[in-house]
Structures are given as C-alpha cells and as structure tokens.
Amino acid sequence: MGYAVVLGEALVDLLETELETGELIYRQAIGGAPLNVAVGVTRLGGEVRYVGSLGGDTLADRIAAFLTETGVATTSVTRVPVPTTLAVTTFEGAEPTFQFYGEPPSYSLVTPDDVDEAAVAGAAVVYAGSIALMREPFQAAARAAWSVPGPVRVFDPNVRPKLLPDVAAVDELRDLVEEYFATADLVKLSSADVEVLWNGATPETAASHILKLGARAVVVTCGAKGAYIATPDGTAMIPAPRVAAVDATGAGDSVMAALVSRLLVQGVPVDLAGWQGYVTFALQVAGLVCERPGGAVAMPTVEELATRWS
Numbered sequence: 434m435g436y437a438v439v440l441g442e443a444l445v446d447l448l449e450t451e452l453e454t455g456e457l458i459y460r461q462a463i464g465g466a467p468l469n470v471a472v473g474v475t476r477l478g479g480e481v482r483y484v485g486s487l488g489g490d491t492l493a494d495r496i497a498a499f500l501t502e503t504g505v506a507t508t509s510v511t512r513v514p515v516p517t518t519l520a521v522t523t524f525e526g527a528e529p530t531f532q533f534y535g536e537p538p539s540y541s542l543v544t545p546d547d548v549d550e551a552a553v554a555g556a557a558v559v560y561a562g563s564i565a566l567m568r569e570p571f572q573a574a575a576r577a578a579w580s581v582p583g584p585v586r587v588f589d590p591n592v593r594p595k596l597l598p599d600v601a602a603v604d605e606l607r608d609l610v611e612e613y614f615a616t617a618d619l620v621k622l623s624s625a626d627v628e629v630l631w632n633g634a635t636p637e638t639a640a641s642h643i644l645k646l647g648a649r650a651v652v653v654t655c656g657a658k659g660a661y662i663a664t665p666d667g668t669a670m671i672p673a674p675r676v677a678a679v680d681a682t683g684a685g686d687s688v689m690a691a692l693v694s695r696l697l698v699q700g701v702p703v704d705l706a707g708w709q710g711y712v713t714f715a716l717q718v719a720g721l722v723c724e725r726p727g728g729a730v731a732m733p734t735v736e737e738l739a740t741r742w743s
Contacts, residue, residue: 434697435557436480436506438584440548440575441467442540442565443485443500444518445492446728448529448682462682462728463499464520465540466563466591469683473690473718473732475504479697482552484509484578485565488539492517499729509549513542522682528656529682529727532595533564541568545577558696559584560689563591566609579613585696587619589689592626603629615647618701621689624655636661640668649701650708652692654685654719660712667705671712674742676720682727684719690732691715717742 447459471481483505487493489512496517500507518535543565553559561579565571579586590610597603607630614620620643622630627639634642636653640663643651653661659673695711702708721741722731733741 434479435555436482437474437558437560437693437697438482438484438553438556438578439467439471439474439560440484440543440565440578441465441561441563442518442538443468443487443496444520444540445496446520446522446682448522448680448727449524459521460726462726462730463496464683464728466589466686467560467565468496468500469686469729469732470560470690470693471500471505472503472729473687474693474697476732476734477690477694477718478735479694480506482506482509482556484543484548484574486511486513486540486542486547486571488512488517489514490516493539509547509552511543511547513539515539515542524680529680530595531593533593538565538568540565541571543574544570545574548574548577550577550581553578553581554583556584558587558693560587560589560693561613562589562610564593564596567596567606572609579616585618585701586616587621587689587693587696588613588617589621589685590626590630591685592622592629594629597629606630611646614643617648619650619652619692619696620648621652621654621685621692623685624653627653637663637668652688652708652712654688656681659716660688662705662708662712664705664708669705669709671709671716673716674720676724678723679725680727680731681723683729683731684722684727687719687722687732688715691718
C-alpha cells in the first residue's frame with residue numbers, strides 16, 4: 434500500500450456550544466478540510482504526508498503536535514510568522530456555517546518551492562482542494578503538485594460561501610476548480626457546493642457536467658440522504674445510514690478520507706459497482722463522525738467503525 438500526499442489548510446475551528454445555563458461559548462477544535470482528510474486517512478490505517486503552512490503561535494504548535502501524535506508525516510509542513518487562522522463555526526441543527534478570521538491566512542503561505550515533487554511522484558494518491566486554493570502562493574504550489582504525473586488525483590472544492598462576496602467571486606472559483614475537475618480521477622463535493630458553483634444545480638446535472646470536463650468519477654454528498662455517484666458507465670444513489678447526528682463538521686471530509694483510504698489499498702475501481710462499495714463504506718465513516726463533536730478529532734479508527742457498525 435502506498436501513501437497519500439494531502440495539500441491544503443490547517444486551522445482552528447471555534448465551535449459554538451451552549452452550556453446548560455444557556456450561555457454560548459466556543460469550543461476549540463483543530464480542523465481545516467485537508468487536515469481532516471489527512472487525519473481521517475491515517476486513522477483508517479493509511480500513510481499520509483501533509484503539505485501545508487502553520488502559523489508561528491501556540492495554536493499552530495498544537496496543530497503540529499496533533500498531527501505528529503496522529504501519525505501524519507509533517508516533513509513538508511512550513512512554519513510562517515503569522516497568527517493561526519480561526520474559523521468561527523455556528524450551527525443550524527447539526528449543519529455548520531463558517532466565518533474565517535486572519536489576514537494573511539496562515540494556511541495560504543505554501544510556495545511551489547515547498548512542494549517535494551519527488552515525494553508527490555512517488556505517492557499513490559494526491560489530494561488538493563478547499564479554500565487554500567483561493568489564495569496565492571498556495572494556488573501555485575497546488576498546481577505544481579497536481580501537475581506531477583503518477584498518483585491518482587482526488588479533488589474537493591469545499592466551497593465556503595462566506596468567502597464568496599459576489600457573483601464575480603463565484604465565477605472565478607468555478608473557473609479555478611473546473612481546471613482541476615478536468616484531470617481528476619475523483620471529484621468529491623457536496624450538494625451545497627453544487628448549488629453555489631452552478632446557481633442551484635442538482636447533483637445529477639453537476640456530476641454530468643464534471644464528467645464531461647474529464648473527471649473519471651464524481652461523488653456528491655447529500656447530507657442525511659446519502660451520496661450520488663456518477664461514472665462513465667452509470668450512476669447510483671447510495672443511502673446514508675441512520676444516525677443521531679450532533680455535529681456534521683468534518684463529515685464530508687471523512688467521506689473523502691474513507692475514499693482515499695480505499696484507493697490506497699485497492700486502487701481506482703474499474704466500474705460503478707466498485708465505487709458503490711467505496712461510497713457505502715465512506716458513508717458509514719461519515720455517520721460515525723456525525724455522532725460526535727466535529728473536527729479532526731472526530732475521525733474514527735477501523736476498530737471504532739467495526740464496533741459501531743458490527
């Protein structure tokens with residue numbers, strides 16, 4: 434089994450929580466979609482090399498320590514002299530909304546020189562995506578890694594509407610992510626991402642469009658409904674397991690982590706049936722994540738999955 438290279442943001446989530454007295458407080462959690470993916474793959478038994486930039490403060494020290502404790506390789510992590518980006522997270526039910534603080538973002542300062550192209554070339558899977566792509570120099574670094582031939586390419590746009598102030602910003606992001614869609618082996622995105630990127634489109638129409646751009650497979654997560662899969666040889670809707678959700682933070686990232694872990698072990702499926710098996714497993718992982726407080730710490734181990742789903 435090979436390793437995965439994961440590029441993208443690491444930050445600290447401040448998750449709104451209500452005490453028994455009714456007072457609102459913010460619980461600190463290490464997060465960032467790519468970091469969640471890196472941790473999720475590692476906890477499922479995979480090897481991950483994380484490429485990202487961390488700030489120069491105590492919060493960044495905690496992120497670095499957490500990655501090391503989890504087993505994620507951090508030899509390609511860059512430390513930068515800025516405060517750690519904060520994502521203040523509020524909820525409607527279990528669904529999170531994010532507002533970001535910190536300029537420049539601590540996660541955006543990876544440069545092309547920080548990308549070990551030999552390590553990327555030797556990887557089985559390379560992951561790119563999320564909000565770090567919207568800023569330079571990270572954008573150039575991600576393009577450098579993505580252009581290295583060899584690994585299976587997986588991509589998640591992870592759209593955050595609070596970072597898209599107008600139609601022009603949405604158009605710019607759509608143009609950017611479609612560049613990656615065109616050469617991706619797997620695109621994973623949410624139905625909420627779809628609605629923002631293509632003005633209220635359905636998972637079906639968006640997935641068809643992404644396949645036409647050149648992607649080999651598309652998985653659209655649809656919350657409690659499950660996930661829609663589209664491949665050149667067919668489509669399918671996989672229902673999600675029923676869970677008592679308390680926090681959906683990181684659930685989509687856990688789907689990607691589970692898919693990457695399967696790709697590391699078994700490679701790219703040859704047909705729709707193979708992707709159905711991968712996504713069924715991924716939805717079990719996400720279901721367990723939703724049943725506990727979110728962020729990277731919610732990512733489960735294989736043993737925890739076996740206990741929860743028999």
